[in-house]
Amino acid sequence: MKLCTSSPIGANFIYVLQRASKAKMITREVLLCLVALLVVWVSHCVYRWKNPKCHGKLPPGSMGFPFIGETIQFFIPNHSLYDIPPFIRSRMARYGSLFRTSLVGRKVVVSVDPEINYQIFQQEGKSFVICYTESFSEIIGRKSLLVYHEMAHKYLKNLILHLVGPANLKAKLIHEMDESTRTRLHSWASHGNIVDIKEATSNMVFEYFAKKLISYDECKTSKKLKDNYNAFMSGLISFPINIPGTAYHACLEGRKNALKVIKDTMEGRKNCNINHGDFLDYLVEEVRKEDTILSEEIAVNMIFLLLFAAYETTSTAITLAIKFISDHPQVLIQLTREHEAILKSRESKNSEITWQEYKSMTFTHMVINETLRLANIVPGMFRKAVKDVQMNGFTIPAGWLVMVVPAITHLDPDKYDDPLLFNPWRWEVDSDQRRGYHSNAWFDIS
Incomplete structure (x- = not known):
């Protein structure tokens, strides 16, 4: 089929084709320019x-x-x-x-x-000042002890010394930890089964410090604070992608749920006249003071962080100590001699540990x-x-x-x-x- 270019219709058709071809060329050139600019921009970003x-x-x-x-x-x-x-x-x-x-x-x-x-x-x-990555700050909390500087950090540390300072360690903690450890050791020995040291020590440390901090007993509640901490720990060192199903998301959910348990406990404590003798009682009184910088949110985050620190770091250290001792018989022999000498010097072998004995080890x-x-x-x-x-x-x-x-x-x-x-x-x-x-x-x- 031949197109008659001398007719008006044929001339118009050819003109349209030429315009379309020219438009395609311009579009192609624009796209090439955009791609070139994108490559230059990406290259610049990568270089910077x-x-x-x-x-x-x-x-x-x-x-x-x-x-x-x-x-x-x-x-x-x-x-x-x-x-x-x-x-x-x-x-x-x-x-x-x-x-x-x-x-x-x-x-x-x-x-x-x-x-x-x-x-x-x-x-x-x-x-330099204390600072962490955004993802880690999200995990530990924006109101955590770790994000405060200078005087505020010093003030919060002094509050913690009320719980674990030398005076309280000497007066209370050493005796309570001695009793708790003895009870657990007798329990493990009586069962006669293989003991998972990491899990067993984690349970022991968690239960003791949960009681010291907020008088929490896992056996008497359905809130299961320890499960929330386990979820938190599982994603603590993970790639920070907050999508359901990832370890990081589970970590944040565990933290949120654990904070809710602590916050609910604090709300109930504010309207209660019963003295529980725990660290939360001390923080509630501190929050009520007019000249304090301690808020309820900071107090809740402090308890969360303290329980996390005690739960994970202490149980890990105990587990490694047991492994090191079991791998080195000479260390076990000398430890046994030292502690048997202390037991022989007691009037009663069932006496609780004293500060002098602790210092002599x-x-x-x-x-x-x-x-x-x-x-x-x-x-x-x-x-x-x-x-x-x-x-x-x-x-x-x-x-x-x-x-x-x-x-x-x-x-x-x-x-x-x-x-x-x-x-x-x-x-x-x-x-x-x-x-x-x-x-x-x-x-x-x-």
Whole structure:
């Protein structure tokens, strides 16, 4: 079929085709320009992400992928019981003792240098303040003790000393914990079955501190506070995606439900004239004072955090101590000698422990110190630089987080012979390792 271009209809048709072809070319050119601009913008963002602004020289390191950073690598589990996490170890080998990274959307400088760590804590309140990532702050609560600075932080810490300070430890806690531990040990022995030490000690610690804090008894209520804490713990170290079905979401739900139990208990306590003799009674009285900064919300979050700290860290330390002792028969022999000598000196073997006996347990304290050194229960401590800070020729920019890694000091071969070996004798008073540790370390175990 031939189109007659001399006719008006044919000429108009050709004109329309030419316009359409020209429009396609323009559209194609616009799209190419937009794609080019997008590529340039993405390239610029990636460059700026990998090369952050700094009024000085940044520590070496990698910022990972934009927004995600190196979060995925950071959350890879450490299969070693008490060695340095692989994320930290691999970057130490590549970049040295001070390196930069990005975790859950925050720019972070990681310090594994004991001297730098000491300087960071010396400058707390001046160049650095307590700060955590957004996701962790969401988990522990915006009103948690960990988010307050300077005078407010000191005031809240002093409130806690009413519960676990030296005076209360000497007068009450040591006797109550002795009784609670004896009861549990007799119960485990009478059953004659294999005991899951982590689960058993977790239950023991949780029940004791729940009673001390809010007079809570798991057997007498349907609220099941411990189940909520278990849900909270299961997602504490997880990728921060708040979607139903994820560990992070379960963690937040566990926290919300646990806070509700504590808040309901506090509401009931406000209108009650009965003295329960627990920490909550003390906080309720403190909230009622006119000149206090303590609010009900802060008090509830404080109890939540205290129970979490006691529940997880104490049970983990006890479990590791039992494993270390069972793996080292000579340690068990010396511990047995020390405690049998104390029992023989008593008028009655069924007497409760005294403060003098506790202070005389020299080797027991050495075992505790060595357990804490190897356990490294706290994987990292975070601070935020409030201004540009110079460290070892590098600049930590204002607003960046600094992550201090305690395990580096505790497992430093320059301070400890064979640092991965469980050796309580290194804590003897005349030990060079003990003297060296106290003169150089920033984190004093004993």
